[in-house]
Amino acid sequence: MKKANLTKIILSISACVLIGFLSSFATRSSVDTWFLTLKKPFFNPPSWLFAPIWTILYILMGYSFSIIWNNKGQSRKSKEIIKNAMMLFGIQLALNAIWSILFFGLCNPFLALIEILLLWLMIFETIKAFKKVDVYASKLLIPYLVWVSFATILNGSIWFLNS
Incomplete structure (x- = not known):
């Protein structure tokens, strides 16, 4: 396992937390209004x-990314693998932010369900890509995949109960 330098750790974690913070604005717009009116499954968390x-999760994601970012890669092929892993991470992070906009901002659980399935696949692909570079970095994303798996079931249940 290669460790990331402190600057890359701070930048990576800060970027992930910032994306989460910014996407929470869509959540705030309807969490105390529209969301309260929805039927929710018995397993809906508080x-x-x-x-x-x-x-x-954003802290783990950021630290994971910083490990990949810090990896230099010796050959042209390894540099391409690292570049691909970082690109997949960026795509899944963007999809993560878009989900809040679709579900809470647009109040559309169906579109959010379709999007979160794509997000799940991108997280899975990111984990596979990270594993080629650093196993520890890939393992740091497993709690995120587990939570998004639960969120997918929750999103699907809310859509089903309210359609």
């Missing part, structure tokens, strides 16, 4: 749980 879980 609202206060989401912020700390996402904060931890």
Whole structure:
């Protein structure tokens, strides 16, 4: 396992937390209005749980990315693998932010469900790509995949119960 330097760690974690913070504006717009009117499954967690879980996940994501970013790669092929892994990470991070806009901003659980399935696939692909560079960095993304798996089931259940 290669460690990342402190600057890359701080920048990576800050970027992930900032994306989460900015996407939360879409959440705030309807979490106390539209979302309260929805039928939810019995396993819907309390609202206060989401912020700390996402904060931890964004920190893990950022640290994971910093490890990949710090990896120099010796050959042209290894540099391409690193570049691909970083690109996949960026795509999944953008999809992560878009989900809040679709679900809460547009109040559209169906579109959000389609999008979160794509997000899940991109996280899975990112984990596979990170594993080629650093196994530890890939393992740091597993809690994120588990949470998004749960969120996908929750999103699907909310859509089903309200359609």
